[in-house]
Amino acid sequence: xxxxxxxxxxxxxxxxFPVINPPATAIITLTMIPHxxxxxxxxxxxxxxxxxxxxxxxxxxxxxxxxxxFGISVPVLRVAGGIxxxxxxxxxxxxxxxxxxxxxxxxxxQIEHGTSLRAKAFYPLTLPITVGPGAISVAIALGxxxxxxxxxxxxxxxxxxxxxxxxxxxxxxxxxxxxxxxLLGAVGIQVAMRLLAxxxxxxGVQIAWLGMAELLASVHLK
Numbered sequence: 405x406x407x408x409x410x411x412x413x414x415x416x417x418x419x420x421f422p423v424i425n426p427p428a429t430a431i432i433t434l435t436m437i438p439h440x441x442x443x444x445x446x447x448x449x450x451x452x453x454x455x456x457x458x459x460x461x462x463x464x465x466x467x468x469x470x471x472x473x474f475g476i477s478v479p480v481l482r483v484a485g486g487i488x489x490x491x492x493x494x495x496x497x498x499x500x501x502x503x504x505x506x507x508x509x510x511x512x513x514q515i516e517h518g519t520s521l522r523a524k525a526f527y528p529l530t531l532p533i534t535v536g537p538g539a540i541s542v543a544i545a546l547g548x549x550x551x552x553x554x555x556x557x558x559x560x561x562x563x564x565x566x567x568x569x570x571x572x573x574x575x576x577x578x579x580x581x582x583x584x585x586x587l588l589g590a591v592g593i594q595v596a597m598r599l600l601a602x603x604x605x606x607x608g609v610q611i612a613w614l615g616m617a618e619l620l621a622s623v624h625l626k
Contacts, residue, residue: 407412409561410562413451416546430580433452434582435593445579446579452525455525457567459540460535460539460543463544467543468547477619478618479614480543481537482611482618483612484607485537486612487608490604492528492599493608497598528613533604565592
């Protein structure tokens, strides 16, 4: 029983953690929403973690059924999601390094009332930056790979532990991103953000290309 628990937990964590990449999420969040207090950053981290939990849980449990109900294939999901991720990466890559004072004042006023945090916590910070189509497709694939003998309570416990570990890592990275800012400095954060934005753009193109390749292969097979 313990062996099955560890196997299920490690399978999900090792499969999803590199795709989600919480440290990268923390840096991108830090650059997109820089003017926040510690309490607001904690609230933002909690919202992103909870949103990620529900998206991953839904993808693992009913993701394949939802796609089947709407007639959406995984390759199409990858193409659409890859385009969204590439667009988000391009936007971050082209974002000006220094916003003007008027825009900063407006942003701070919005954050002061919590509207900006609530608006951005789900899109784009949770979807597609934290849990994008790559993580969703991996979760759907893992969810459809049930053991031959069927699901047992120990497997459900492993899923719960794995999701708790993943969401806790997201919370910790986003919550304490301010410490990373003090360590790297403003210039270091901007350099890291540009590099991650380019990586995000490449990931989006790669995901879209994988989906297109699968679609083209299916056409040739017909």
